[in-house]
Amino acid sequence: MISQQEFTTRQDRLLAQCRPYSICLVPAASLVTRSRDTEYVFRQHSDFWYLTGFNEPDTWLVLSNHPRYQSNFRAMVCQGKDPEAEIWQGRRLGAEEALNQFGLDEACELEQLPQALHEWINGHKHVYFAQGEFAQADEAVFAVLDMLRTAPKENLAPLSIEDVRPILHEMRVFKSACEVAVMRAAAQITASAHKRAMQFAHPGCYEYQLEAELHHEFAMAGARSPAYGTIVGSGRNACILHYTENNAQVNDGDLILIDAGAEFQGYAADITRTFPVNGKFTAPQKDIYSLVLKVQESVLAMVGPGVTLNELMHHSAEVITDGLITLGILKGAVSENLESQSWRQFYMHGLGHYLGLDVHDVGDYKINGKDRPLKPGMVITIEPGIYLPENTDIPEQYKGIGVRIEDDVVITATGVDILTADVPKQIEEIEALMERQ
Ligand code: GLY
Ligand code: MN
Ligand code: MN
Numbered sequence: 001m002i003s004q005q006e007f008t009t010r011q012d013r014l015l016a017q018c019r020p021y022s023i024c025l026v027p028a029a030s031l032v033t034r035s036r037d038t039e040y041v042f043r044q045h046s047d048f049w050y051l052t053g054f055n056e057p058d059t060w061l062v063l064s065n066h067p068r069y070q071s072n073f074r075a076m077v078c079q080g081k082d083p084e085a086e087i088w089q090g091r092r093l094g095a096e097e098a099l100n101q102f103g104l105d106e107a108c109e110l111e112q113l114p115q116a117l118h119e120w121i122n123g124h125k126h127v128y129f130a131q132g133e134f135a136q137a138d139e140a141v142f143a144v145l146d147m148l149r150t151a152p153k154e155n156l157a158p159l160s161i162e163d164v165r166p167i168l169h170e171m172r173v174f175k176s177a178c179e180v181a182v183m184r185a186a187a188q189i190t191a192s193a194h195k196r197a198m199q200f201a202h203p204g205c206y207e208y209q210l211e212a213e214l215h216h217e218f219a220m221a222g223a224r225s226p227a228y229g230t231i232v233g234s235g236r237n238a239c240i241l242h243y244t245e246n247n248a249q250v251n252d253g254d255l256i257l258i259d260a261g262a263e264f265q266g267y268a269a270d271i272t273r274t275f276p277v278n279g280k281f282t283a284p285q286k287d288i289y290s291l292v293l294k295v296q297e298s299v300l301a302m303v304g305p306g307v308t309l310n311e312l313m314h315h316s317a318e319v320i321t322d323g324l325i326t327l328g329i330l331k332g333a334v335s336e337n338l339e340s341q342s343w344r345q346f347y348m349h350g351l352g353h354y355l356g357l358d359v360h361d362v363g364d365y366k367i368n369g370k371d372r373p374l375k376p377g378m379v380i381t382i383e384p385g386i387y388l389p390e391n392t393d394i395p396e397q398y399k400g401i402g403v404r405i406e407d408d409v410v411i412t413a414t415g416v417d418i419l420t421a422d423v424p425k426q427i428e429e430i431e432a433l434m435e436r437q
Contacts, residue, residue, distance in 0.1 A: 015065040017167045021125035027137035028059040046357035049266050080109035117144045123156045128164035173363035174377035186264035191422035193217035203252035207232040211246045218262040227268030228359045231259035238402025239387040250277045268359040272406035279434035284397040291323035292403045295384040304415040308371035313351040316384045329394045352381040378411045
């Protein structure tokens with residue numbers, strides 16, 4: 001759990017990076033219609049969650065560093081208490097309770113939003129806001145700005161609207177000790193789920209049954225939602241990178257690629273494992289799997305502070321190219337293949353990405369046009385893969401094989417801490433786990 005103290009500190013760090021006389025307006029997410037009159041399960045906007053830990057829709061966080069306040073000013077606009085609505089849609093915290101719980105200076109209900117925004121924004125020089133994130137929030141903010149500008153005798157309208165995202169997203173790149181602890185929990189739940197799926201798998205099972213096994217393990221541990229659409233691709237479906245149909249029956253002899261991660265207290269895990277449905281790798285499957293594993297282990301040995309993701313990507317491409325030539329899948333010299341980037345037809349995605357509240361987490365990968373070195377506190381995935389479609393000119397025994405191995409790591413002062421080490425990835429370990437059924 002992230003403490004209220006940590007949320008307050010994040011708010012202060014945000015305000016410290018805004019110009020003087022600034023107000024930050026951070027709206028929460030709204031419910032989204034799934035069909036007719038039913039909605040998707042509510043998912044808070046990651047930026048709002050990062051600053052508050054508050055899981056109600058249609059709320060606003062308002063922060064100011066204006067010297068007219070004694071110290072940093074915090075306010076919230078919340079859904080109003082409404083006994084009738086709460087019987088149908090669930091409990092609401094309400095403004096009064098929010099005031100206590102979140103250490104606010106002011107709180108009011110959503111019905112008062114236009115007047116409250118008017119009063120708070122008036123007199124500030126700069127508004128920090130994520131324009132374009134929510135159409136309704138844009139409307140609310142611009143209506144107030146219009147009002148302030150059209151009555152200049154009574155009001156002082158802000159001079160500029162700044163994007164709050166670059167500041168907030170840079171903060172989100174570096175995870176605190178508490179965030180790492182929550183992400184470790186998400187990773188451990190996900191690790192158990194992958195092991196459960198490996199143990200359940202048998203020829204003739206369906207991809208959706210494996211998905212159900214994973215989601216069962218997530219939910220039983222308190223992670224009610226996956227962090228992204230679960231991918232269970234058997235056989236040649238493993239070569240479709242974002243395959244989520246998950247409706248095929250798994251044939252004896254197939255490999256299964258599972259890319260699935262739990263969302264726990266807002267934070268994502270992102271693990272991929274590839275294993276044989278019948279518990280035994282064939283020789284060609286071993287060839288490809290061993291190469292991907294070699295790449296992944298070689299990258300894991302190299303990753304740490306000071307290295308860039310791009311350097312790791314190049315390294316992975318070199319090891320893959322060398323291996324694919326040895327297997328007769330690519331022809332010619334390593335240097336020629338690296339030059340022509342021929343490997344990209346079989347390894348078409350990036351090596352990894354930031355991980356956090358969003359699975360493809362926010363944050364810049366370049367600073368002033370230059371690749372950014374990794375630093376302690378960053379969390380990234382390491383996920384090389386090789387995908388060999390059936391319609392390519394490669395040795396017959398490799399056609400239709402797709403393998404990815406993905407782990408989540410925290411960059412430390414000396415290297416990395418692998419959060420997802422609990423799921424087996426050595427061939428012998430996987431075979432041993434699947435034999436014990
Ligand atoms: N699960 C999406 C990814 O690995 O990036
Ligand atoms: Mn993944
Ligand atoms: Mn990933």
